[in-house]
Every structure is written in structure tokens, then in C-alpha cells.
Amino acid sequence: MENKKKNKMKYLCMSLVGLLIFFGIWELSVRLGWVSDRTLSPPSTVIGTFIFKLTNANPDGSTLPQHFMQSLKLALSSFVVAVVIGVPLGWVMGYYKVASFLLNPIFEIIRPIPPIAWIPIIILTMGIGMPAKMFIIFVAAFVPCVINSYLGIRLTDPVRINVAKTFGASEWEIFTTVCIPSSMNMVFTGIRLSLNNSWTTLVAAEMLASTRGLGYMIQLGRTLIRPDIIIVGMFTIGITGALLNNILAMFEKKVAPWRYRE
Amino acid sequence: MSEDVKVKVRGLTKKFGDLLVLDNISFDVKKGDFVCIVGPTGCGKTTFLNLLVKLLEPTEGQILIDNEPADPKKHNMAFVFQEPSAYQWLTVEENIQYGLKIKKYPKDVIEERTKEIMETLGLEAVRKSYPHELSASLEQRVVIGRAFALHPDLLLMDEPYAQMDIKVRYYLEDQVIKLWQKTGSTVLFITHNIEEAVYLSEKCLILSNKPTTIKEEKKIELPRPRNIASSEFIELREYVTSQIKWW
Numbered sequence: 001m002e003n004k005k006k007n008k009m010k011y012l013c014m015s016l017v018g019l020l021i022f023f024g025i026w027e028l029s030v031r032l033g034w035v036s037d038r039t040l041s042p043p044s045t046v047i048g049t050f051i052f053k054l055t056n057a058n059p060d061g062s063t064l065p066q067h068f069m070q071s072l073k074l075a076l077s078s079f080v081v082a083v084v085i086g087v088p089l090g091w092v093m094g095y096y097k098v099a100s101f102l103l104n105p106i107f108e109i110i111r112p113i114p115p116i117a118w119i120p121i122i123i124l125t126m127g128i129g130m131p132a133k134m135f136i137i138f139v140a141a142f143v144p145c146v147i148n149s150y151l152g153i154r155l156t157d158p159v160r161i162n163v164a165k166t167f168g169a170s171e172w173e174i175f176t177t178v179c180i181p182s183s184m185n186m187v188f189t190g191i192r193l194s195l196n197n198s199w200t201t202l203v204a205a206e207m208l209a210s211t212r213g214l215g216y217m218i219q220l221g222r223t224l225i226r227p228d229i230i231i232v233g234m235f236t237i238g239i240t241g242a243l244l245n246n247i248l249a250m251f252e253k254k255v256a257p258w259r260y261r262e
Numbered sequence: 263m264s265e266d267v268k269v270k271v272r273g274l275t276k277k278f279g280d281l282l283v284l285d286n287i288s289f290d291v292k293k294g295d296f297v298c299i300v301g302p303t304g305c306g307k308t309t310f311l312n313l314l315v316k317l318l319e320p321t322e323g324q325i326l327i328d329n330e331p332a333d334p335k336k337h338n339m340a341f342v343f344q345e346p347s348a349y350q351w352l353t354v355e356e357n358i359q360y361g362l363k364i365k366k367y368p369k370d371v372i373e374e375r376t377k378e379i380m381e382t383l384g385l386e387a388v389r390k391s392y393p394h395e396l397s398a399s400l401e402q403r404v405v406i407g408r409a410f411a412l413h414p415d416l417l418l419m420d421e422p423y424a425q426m427d428i429k430v431r432y433y434l435e436d437q438v439i440k441l442w443q444k445t446g447s448t449v450l451f452i453t454h455n456i457e458e459a460v461y462l463s464e465k466c467l468i469l470s471n472k473p474t475t476i477k478e479e480k481k482i483e484l485p486r487p488r489n490i491a492s493s494e495f496i497e498l499r500e501y502v503t504s505q506i507k508w509w
Contacts, residue, residue, distance in 0.1 A: 167334065257392075
């Protein structure tokens with residue numbers, strides 16, 4: 001136990017040292033003039049801008065918390081809709097052949113289309129409002145949910161299905177008591193990918209005539225040639241993504257506890 | 263036909279395309295019997311069990327349990343596979359209850375049977391553990407417990423100890439005998455280990471090479487607990503071995 005604690009501290013220190021080296025090199029490279037401060041702001045400036053933007057709406061019209069809340073609402077609502085529709089759809093496609101034959105061809109065509117390629121047609125059909133932005137993020141988050149849930153079901157160990165069959169389980173019982181729980185590893189991998197995709201597609205979605213949001217803030221930072229604002233936006237997306245991943249892991253521990261016990 | 267016959271197999275034949283695997287097999291198993299099925303490697307022993315439990319459909323022939331066509335939905339059947347088959351997402355306790363819940367047994371029966379199996383197999387300490395937290399032999403004990411918890415009309419075991427070392431195997435063999443005596447289930451046990459077959463069974467079904475038929479039904483009338491070093495035991499083991507030899 002003592003050893004475990006010591007190891008944990010050691011790894012934490014190593015991670016901190018890694019971060020310090022990264023930020024140190026970055027700071028020095030700007031301070032020593034290796035990189036122009038018009039193209040890359042040093043970490044000290046970025047931290048200053050971050051603190052400033054917490055309460056100040058200049059120069060992009062909203063404070064950082066306002067941008068953040070707007071983006072969080074957009075990314076999370078699209079992500080939740082994608083999970084709620086995508087995961088059960090993947091399960092059904094994986095288990096029921098009829099559903100697979102019906103839906104797989106359409107899905108295989110839609111799957112390789114990058115979410116950004118949807119933007120022009122979405123503008124034409126849905127305009128540039130919130131639903132249009134939500135749809136772009138939804139498409140990005142939906143695909144990994146469906147694929148992973150589908151594969152999770154298809155990869156169910158046939159021996160475990162046969163155990164249920166010999167006990168006299170019905171098709172529905174096999175689906176719900178064997179295939180779905182067995183697919184959870186893949187499902188959560190898909191949900192993680194979806195969450196990442198939601199955040200990474202956020203910037204593209206907020207290019208659609210936004211007035212608020214982290215993506216909008218980054219775009220405006222580019223227009224104003226303010227790399228510090230761009231980096232604050234990028235890091236806010238990155239840190240929020242990492243935090244949401246941890247929240248997801250906590251949820252996963254509740255839903256699929258067997259994956260976390262040693 | 264005698265009243266205490268539990269399983270009747272009549273003219274069981276299985277073909278995969280042109281390949282005849284099982285050829286017109288017929289035999290009876292008495293209620294509460296422990297039958298070991300032995301035969302040369304690749305003779306179709308697993309196919310044989312899969313047919314009995316309806317995982318495969320026979321090309322011809324019939325399997326009757328209590329004079330009705332075998333049907334896992336109607337009869338209490340269980341299968342212990344050679345491969346690990348505990349449900350990773352269920353605790354030891356929930357794994358043991360799985361078959362009982364599928365068969366919709368009342369809650370008090372489920373509790374009582376779980377307790378019985380846990381005590382017999384010494385699983386109380388790991389009641390709330392997940393299978394991946396257990397050793398391979400302990401996990402296989404859970405699987406065996408799950409099968410016996412149902413007090414099945416017919417329990418099929420397909421080389422369940424093939425991946426265990428000899429010490430664990432002896433221990434688990436004794437556990438199976440204990441459970442079999444306690445539950446009164448009818449057991450069909452496939453093994454390629456002849457010593458195991460003679461140690462466990464009341465009767466050995468010796469299968470031939472493909473196309474497989476029953477070469478002999480050999481009664482094993484040795485008192486329990488059996489002594490593998492006794493001359494009668496060795497004599498029987500050697501006899502069964504000589505019957506299997508195809509070389």
C-alpha cells in the first residue's frame with residue numbers, strides 16, 4: 001500500500017516535470033525570439049489573457065465563461081442525442097440481421113463523410129442557427145457510437161451465447177443479458193470517441209455565423225491576430241475534453257463496474 | 263422401456279455436407295447417471311454434445327428427455343464448456359443465479375440454491391468478486407456451480423478440465439462428484455482423459471473413429487471414493503484405453 005502511494009507520487013511528479021519542460025521550452029522559444037510573438041504567445045501571456053477573459057468581454061464581445069457555457073451546451077446536447085440514438089441503433093444492427101441489412105448500406109455510405117463536408121448542405125436545409133450546429137456535432141459523435149456498439153454485439157463470445165441458449169434463454173434474453181453487457185467495453189470506447197469528436201467538431205460548427213462560443217472566440221482571435229486568445233480557446237477545449245472524459249470514466253464505473261475492479 | 267430412463271437417443275446422425283460425422287447412434291441414460299464419453303481425438307465428441315443440447319440440429323434421429331423431444335426451453339439443461347464461459351459482467355453470486363433467473367425460479371429457491379452451491383464449492387469468500395479477479399480454476403468452479411444450481415435434468419460437460427493442471431483437476435473432479443450426488447442430476451461428461459472417465463463415471467460410452475458410432479457401453483462398477491491406484495481401477499482404465507486405440 002505504502003509502495004503504491006510512493007509510485008503514484010513518483011508518476012505525478014514525472015508528469016509535472018514533463019509539463020514544466022514543455023511550457024518552459026515554449027516560453028523560452030518566444031522570449032529568445034526563435035518564434036515571433038505575433039504568431040505564438042508565450043504561456044505567461046496566455047495565462048494573463050485567460051485571467052483577463054474570465055471577467056472581461058473584450059475584444060470578442062463575451063467573457064470566457066459565456067463562450068464556454070455556449071459551447072458546452074452545444075457540444076453536450078449533440079453528444080447526448082448521438083449516444084441516445086447511436087448506441088441502441090448499433091446494438092439492434094449488431095444483433096438483428098434484418099436491421100443490419102436494412103440500415104448498414106445507408107450507414108456505410110454516411111460513415112466516411114467527414115462532418116465538415118455536411119456544412120454546405122446543412123446551411124441550405126437548416127440555416128445557420130443552433131439546430132444546424134447541433135446537427136454537425138451530432139453527425140461527428142453519432143458514427144463512433146453506432147460502429148462500436150455494432151461491433152460490441154458482433155464480437156460477443158459465441159460460447160457465452162451458447163451457455164444462455166442451453167439454459168433456454170429467449171432471443172430477447174440473450175440480447176439483453178449476454179450481448180449488451182458483453183458489448184459494454186466497445187460501447188464505452190465508442191462513447192469516448194464520440195465525446196472527443198463532439199469537442200473537436202465544435203470549432204467547425206461554430207464557424208456557422210456564431211456570436212458566442214469557444215470556436216467563435218478562436219476564429220475571432222485569428223481575425224484579430226491574437227494568438228493568446230486562440231490558445232486560451234484551444235486549451236479551454238482541451239482541458240474541458242479531458243475533464244469530461246474523467247466524468248465519463250466515473251459514469252462508466254457505475255454502469256460497468258466489472259471493468260474497473262482488479 | 264424402463265421407467266427410470268431419463269435420456270433416450272435414437273438413430274442420431276449428423277452430416278456436414280458429405281462428411282458423415284455421427285452415424286446412427288442410439289443409447290439410453292438412466293436418471294441420475296454419470297456417463298463419460300470417450301473416443302479418439304476428432305471423432306466428433308463435441309458435435310455429439312452440441313446435438314444433445316440442441317445447439318446443432320441432427321440430420322436424422324431423435325433425442326428424448328422424459329419421453330419428450332429435448333428442448334432447452336422446456337427441460338432443465340446446462341452445459342459446461344471447455345472454454346472460459348463465466349459472464350465477466352456478473353459477480354460470482356450472479357453467475358450462479360443466471361440459469362435460475364432465466365428459468366424464472368422463485369426468489370427463495372434462487373437464494374437457497376445459491377447458498378447450497380456456494381457452500382459446496384467454497385465460493386463464499388469470493389461471492390461479490392468478478393470472474394476476471396479469480397484464478398482459472400476458481401472461475402471454472404463458478405461455471406460448474408452455475409450449471410449444477412439448476413439441478414439440471416441433463417448436464418453436459420465438454421472437457422471442462424482440459425486446461426487445468428493435474429492437482430486442480432483431481433480437486434475439481436471430486437467437487438463434481440459431490441455436486442452430482444447432492445443434486446441427483448444426470449451428467450454426460452466428455453473427456454479424452456481415460457483415467458478421469460473411469461474415476462468419474464458410472465458408465466463409459468466408447469466412441470469409434472469417424473463416422474462415429476458407439477463401440478461399447480462399459481459399466482464402471484467401482485465403489486466411491488475411487489482409488490486410482492487399485493488393481494481394479496487400473497484394469498478398467500487399461501481396458502477402456504485398448505478399446506479406444508485405433509492404431
